[in-house]
Amino acid sequence: MIGFLIRRILQGIIVILGVVVLVFTLSKLIPGGPARIALGPRASTPANIAHFNLVNGLDLPLWDQLWQYIHGLLVIWRPNLGYSYHYNEGVRSVIAQRLPRTLALVGTSTLVALIIAVPLGIFQVVRRNTISDYVMTGLSFVFYAIPSFLLGTLLILYFAVDLKWFPVSPPGGGGFFTIFTDPRAFLLPVVTLSAITIASFSRFMRSSMMDAMAEDYVRTAKAKGAGPQRVLFGHAMRNALIPIITLVGLSLPAIASGALVTETVFNYPGMGLMTVSAALSDDIPVVLGATLVITVATVIGSLLADILYAVADPRIRFGSA
Amino acid sequence: MSADLPSGGVPDPLDPMNRPLPLGLESISPADVVAPPEGGEARSTGSMLRQIGRVFIENKLAIVGVIIVIAFVLFCFVGPLLYHTNQTNAQEALLNSTENAPPGHGHPLGTDDYGYDMLGRLMFGGQASLIVGLASAAVATSFGVIYGALSGFFGSWIDALMMRIVDVFLSIPALFLLVALVSIFHASEPLIIVVIAAISWLVPARLIRGETLSLRVREYVQAVRIMGGSRTRIIGRHIVPNAIGTIVVFATFQVADSILLLAALGFIGLGIPLPGTDWGSMLSNGVNYAFNDYWWEIYPAGLCIILVVIAFNFIGDALRDSLEVRLQRR
Numbered sequence: 001m002i003g004f005l006i007r008r009i010l011q012g013i014i015v016i017l018g019v020v021v022l023v024f025t026l027s028k029l030i031p032g033g034p035a036r037i038a039l040g041p042r043a044s045t046p047a048n049i050a051h052f053n054l055v056n057g058l059d060l061p062l063w064d065q066l067w068q069y070i071h072g073l074l075v076i077w078r079p080n081l082g083y084s085y086h087y088n089e090g091v092r093s094v095i096a097q098r099l100p101r102t103l104a105l106v107g108t109s110t111l112v113a114l115i116i117a118v119p120l121g122i123f124q125v126v127r128r129n130t131i132s133d134y135v136m137t138g139l140s141f142v143f144y145a146i147p148s149f150l151l152g153t154l155l156i157l158y159f160a161v162d163l164k165w166f167p168v169s170p171p172g173g174g175g176f177f178t179i180f181t182d183p184r185a186f187l188l189p190v191v192t193l194s195a196i197t198i199a200s201f202s203r204f205m206r207s208s209m210m211d212a213m214a215e216d217y218v219r220t221a222k223a224k225g226a227g228p229q230r231v232l233f234g235h236a237m238r239n240a241l242i243p244i245i246t247l248v249g250l251s252l253p254a255i256a257s258g259a260l261v262t263e264t265v266f267n268y269p270g271m272g273l274m275t276v277s278a279a280l281s282d283d284i285p286v287v288l289g290a291t292l293v294i295t296v297a298t299v300i301g302s303l304l305a306d307i308l309y310a311v312a313d314p315r316i317r318f319g320s321a
Numbered sequence: 322m323s324a325d326l327p328s329g330g331v332p333d334p335l336d337p338m339n340r341p342l343p344l345g346l347e348s349i350s351p352a353d354v355v356a357p358p359e360g361g362e363a364r365s366t367g368s369m370l371r372q373i374g375r376v377f378i379e380n381k382l383a384i385v386g387v388i389i390v391i392a393f394v395l396f397c398f399v400g401p402l403l404y405h406t407n408q409t410n411a412q413e414a415l416l417n418s419t420e421n422a423p424p425g426h427g428h429p430l431g432t433d434d435y436g437y438d439m440l441g442r443l444m445f446g447g448q449a450s451l452i453v454g455l456a457s458a459a460v461a462t463s464f465g466v467i468y469g470a471l472s473g474f475f476g477s478w479i480d481a482l483m484m485r486i487v488d489v490f491l492s493i494p495a496l497f498l499l500v501a502l503v504s505i506f507h508a509s510e511p512l513i514i515v516v517i518a519a520i521s522w523l524v525p526a527r528l529i530r531g532e533t534l535s536l537r538v539r540e541y542v543q544a545v546r547i548m549g550g551s552r553t554r555i556i557g558r559h560i561v562p563n564a565i566g567t568i569v570v571f572a573t574f575q576v577a578d579s580i581l582l583l584a585a586l587g588f589i590g591l592g593i594p595l596p597g598t599d600w601g602s603m604l605s606n607g608v609n610y611a612f613n614d615y616w617w618e619i620y621p622a623g624l625c626i627i628l629v630v631i632a633f634n635f636i637g638d639a640l641r642d643s644l645e646v647r648l649q650r651r
Contacts, residue, residue: 011488015485015488015489015492018485018486018488019489019492019493022489022490022493026501026502029505029506030505031505031506141631141634142627142631144634145577145627145630145631145634146627147581147584147585147588147601147626147627148585149584149585149601149604149605150604150623150626153604153619153623154623156608157619253491253492253493253495254494254495256494256497257494257495257496257497260494260496260497260589261496261585261588261589264588264589265588265608275497275500276500276589276590276591278504279500279501279503279504279589279591280590280591282504284501284504284505287497287500287501287504288501290497291493291494291497291498291500291501294497295492295493295494295497298492298494299492302492
């Protein structure tokens, strides 16, 4: 167990290091280099660019620059993520204001999705190959195929434009707690993000449950006279739930991607909306910083899911994981 | 995409459950097995195509999927030949119509805020959506297959390194990476194909690596090796053809995913640049007028995205069902 945790944390660190190198590489691929973005029209003379590069250490060998970049990030409580010339502010403080809102959105949506998808998947297995199973499979197909931006748009059209129950977009500014003081603005994004997630979770739960129902231990339990309820909840469900923990860990990057779109649809002032508007205004340091931060967040999330997995299923042999 | 988890660990080749099942095993008649294949050389795919065809006829949803896809290909590529509209010159478009005109009067689906005819625009945007979807799925699958086959075949530290690279990419939320790539390399249509492929090759790479690990210890691969078959020959003529079922299933789902990714890019404003368009950009454009009740600028594009994505998912599911005989028999 301890060995598994250490190995898993090391793995996480290696992945994060890889992401850092990737983000650094991408920042070097900006056409014209960072000088063009920072200086704008003043980048026209080579002397200006050379001066900018000298001041910011961009004339050093790439290896030294990478080392400096990692060194800046290693100060974990105040990592140096670069400078946003658009906001005229450090990327770290731009992100720090918005990260909690995205974490709240992703966390709540994942929880809601789990609470709905697990019973739904079990229900489908109980009623497998009946009309209600087919209807739900069809519905999950539809929700799986509906892109989050379309679902969000439809929700806006219906609840905000037609019924006027909700504001179309939440208050743009304000601190983290405004989402709780005005939960209406939080509700539609959560509904959108969880609906998409429910579709994939319940499909997985259904097949995981089907797998469990075909296992030998279920047959044994039936043969020993356990009732259908006991077989379903006592034997099959407990085993079917374990892969779900892994699924949640693996789905976190996808849910974070969904958050990017959902935030854009609802004008929800989180990391996703910030990344999109930064991309549209050529503020590449913010885009790269956000990518790095959101990735670290999902890696930590998956790590927690794996720890939970180890706690939930002590049989798992961790030797080859 | 499939809901199956990519198995992170090394599959045990001795476990019979890890052996890929032949396509359409349950429907093989004695006539199909008259001449058992000698050795592992997979030359003819005719039989497999026939089996896929059989699965399709048995599966009604797959037929619906194929019909929808064919209908959309005709609509987007043949449609403009019959229904002439101007989709590239906004000034000219405005000469013949008004902005945001409701359906009717020579515009069956109305016009958008530039004055472009919406029905023609659906065809025009659909071309971009379908081309990008198919092309990026093809690029992503080919690259992923080669990468995964090499990684699984070489094994040891090369495999470990190549798979850690995949892990790094997989842990980055795909849309964030996509937005970063598009904002760095300002996107035109060919570039969007490459960029979408650049975030989509990871799953096939892992799948094929897993298959390769289980295939490379098979007797027939070892026989080829003993006979002095080169690595290229083993990978190209034995390993990849035996994993073709997995590859085809993945590619089908990937077309749907790529179309969705392009639509998402279009929606957030980073899609095919004007005067070109795609369904996602059209939808995003229409949403600006949500309060004006310009429904013809929102629903048709949204419906097109959903229909095409569902169609490719139906086809992919039918193909996967034919591979997963074990699940089907329950």
